[in-house]
Amino acid sequence: MANIMRFNRKKHQLLKRLAEKYSRLKEEKDSVPGIEAGIPYSEIRSLLKITEHQRKLLLAEMRKAEEVVEFKKDDWYGCYINPSNGLESLSNKKYQVRNRKIIKDGLIDFVQIAVPVLSLLITILVIVRDDSKRNSEIEAIEEKIEKLQNRINDLESTEVKD
Numbered sequence: 001m002a003n004i005m006r007f008n009r010k011k012h013q014l015l016k017r018l019a020e021k022y023s024r025l026k027e028e029k030d031s032v033p034g035i036e037a038g039i040p041y042s043e044i045r046s047l048l049k050i051t052e053h054q055r056k057l058l059l060a061e062m063r064k065a066e067e068v069v070e071f072k073k074d075d076w077y078g079c080y081i082n083p084s085n086g087l088e089s090l091s092n093k094k095y096q097v098r099n100r101k102i103i104k105d106g107l108i109d110f111v112q113i114a115v116p117v118l119s120l121l122i123t124i125l126v127i128v129r130d131d132s133k134r135n136s137e138i139e140a141i142e143e144k145i146e147k148l149q150n151r152i153n154d155l156e157s158t159e160v161k162d
Helices: 002-029 040-048 052-064 085-091 094-161
Strands: 068-073 076-081
Touching: 002 040, 002 052, 002 068, 002 076, 002 085, 002 094, 040 052, 040 076, 052 068, 052 076, 076 085, 085 094
Parallel strands: none
Antiparallel strands: 068 076
16 A cells, blocks of 8 residues: 555656646747657656666556656657646646545545444443442442441340340
């Protein structure tokens, strides 16, 4: 779960960086940029602090969702944001929403386990406490009975003397 969330954060971070470069070039050139808005794989690895294998995994889903477009320019490879799907995913905070859902689902699972367990513990505590309360009540009643018995004995012994 932690790895998935970390990858989601990195995907969002990459989309954000690609969108910033895309928007900057679009404003400067007054046209829709393509490869020039791309970032080399080496820069992606250093930006996100990931290995080559992790970069491939990261971009695989983004490529499948058509959020990024991969390309080869001269002697380097890179990717740029797909203006339709990539910008939409960024503006909808797709990967941040996924992380929130993971957290929410985890909390729901925890609560579904914790509430019955806590209910059981509270029930056990009430029963145990109730038993000790009953024991103390029984002891108090026994003391009263003993006092009454002593009074009765005292009265009987005084009646016999009279």
